[in-house]
Amino acid sequence: MPGNTVSSSRDRRPVFLNLAQIALPVGALASIAHRVAGVLLAIGIPLGVYALDLSLQGPQGFARMAAALEGLPSRAAVVVMAWALAHHLLAGVRHLLMDIDVGSRLPEARRSAWMVNAAGLAVALLAAVTAW
Amino acid sequence: MVKRGPSGWLAWIVQRASALYMLAFLVAGLLWFLVDPPGSHPAWRARMAGAGTGIATAAFFAALLAHAWVGLRDVVLDYVRPRSLCGPVLAGLGLGLVAVAAWVLRILVTVRT
Numbered sequence A: 001m002p003g004n005t006v007s008s009s010r011d012r013r014p015v016f017l018n019l020a021q022i023a024l025p026v027g028a029l030a031s032i033a034h035r036v037a038g039v040l041l042a043i044g045i046p047l048g049v050y051a052l053d054l055s056l057q058g059p060q061g062f063a064r065m066a067a068a069l070e071g072l073p074s075r076a077a078v079v080v081m082a083w084a085l086a087h088h089l090l091a092g093v094r095h096l097l098m099d100i101d102v103g104s105r106l107p108e109a110r111r112s113a114w115m116v117n118a119a120g121l122a123v124a125l126l127a128a129v130t131a132w
Numbered sequence B: 001m002v003k004r005g006p007s008g009w010l011a012w013i014v015q016r017a018s019a020l021y022m023l024a025f026l027v028a029g030l031l032w033f034l035v036d037p038p039g040s041h042p043a044w045r046a047r048m049a050g051a052g053t054g055i056a057t058a059a060f061f062a063a064l065l066a067h068a069w070v071g072l073r074d075v076v077l078d079y080v081r082p083r084s085l086c087g088p089v090l091a092g093l094g095l096g097l098v099a100v101a102a103w104v105l106r107i108l109v110t111v112r113t
Helices: A026-057 A059-067 A072-099 A106-131 B009-035 B042-047 B053-077 B083-110
Strands: none
Touching: A026 A059, A026 A072, A026 A106, A026 B042, A026 B053, A026 B083, A059 B042, A072 A106, A072 B053, B009 B053, B009 B083, B042 B053
16 A cells, blocks of 8 residues: 555555545544544533623623634634534434434434434524624 | 443433533523523523523533543543543543533523522
8 A cells, every 4th residue: 555654674564544435434523523522512511601601691791702703713603513512412413313213223323313414514604604 | 350340321321411411401491582582681580590491401400511521531541641631630620511511500590589
C-alpha cells in the first residue's frame, strides 16, 4: 500500500493509522460525533448559565448579552452548539428507540445513523443561515 | 464474592430518564418561545419568575447536570491516563457541576424576589 507505510532503513512494516484510509462505518461516525457533541454541550453549560444570569439581571445585562452575541466568534460558537445539540439529541433519541428494539437491526441502524448525521449538519446549516 | 462498587445500572437509568425529561422540556420550551415569544426583558423575567417555570427549569438543570456527570465520567474513565489521575479529575468535575447547580439555584431564587 503506497503512502501507507513508515519507511526506515530497518523497518518497513505498514502502519494502519492513516486516518484518510480508515473506513469508519456510518454508525461509528454517529457514535463518536455523539460523544464529541456531548463534551461540547457540557462546555456550553457554564456559558449558557452565564447568559441566563445576565439576561435576567436587568435590561442592561440583556442588552450586553445581545451585543456579545453579535461578534463573529460567538456566531460561530452558536452554529457549533446548534450542531452539537441537534446531533446529540437526535443520536440520543436513536439510542432510546434502540433500547425498546426500534431500528436495532443493522440495515435500519445504518439508515438512521445516516439520517442523524445528515440532520445534525442540516440544523448547523440552518443556524449558520439564520446567524448571518 | 459479592460484587462491590458501581455496576452501572444506576448511571444507565439516570442517563435515560434525564434525557427523556430534557427532551420534553426543550420541545415544550421551544414551542412556548415560538407561540408566545417574550419580546421584552420584563416579559422574560415574569416568565422565569413563575412557580411552574421555576420548578420545571430547576428540574431541567438537575437532569442536565446529572446527564453531564454520567457522560463526562465515561469520557474521563475512557481517556484520562494514567488511571490514577481519573479520581482527582472526577473530583474536580463533580465540584464544578455542584458549583453550577448552586449558581442556577441562586439565579432561579433571585428572579422570584
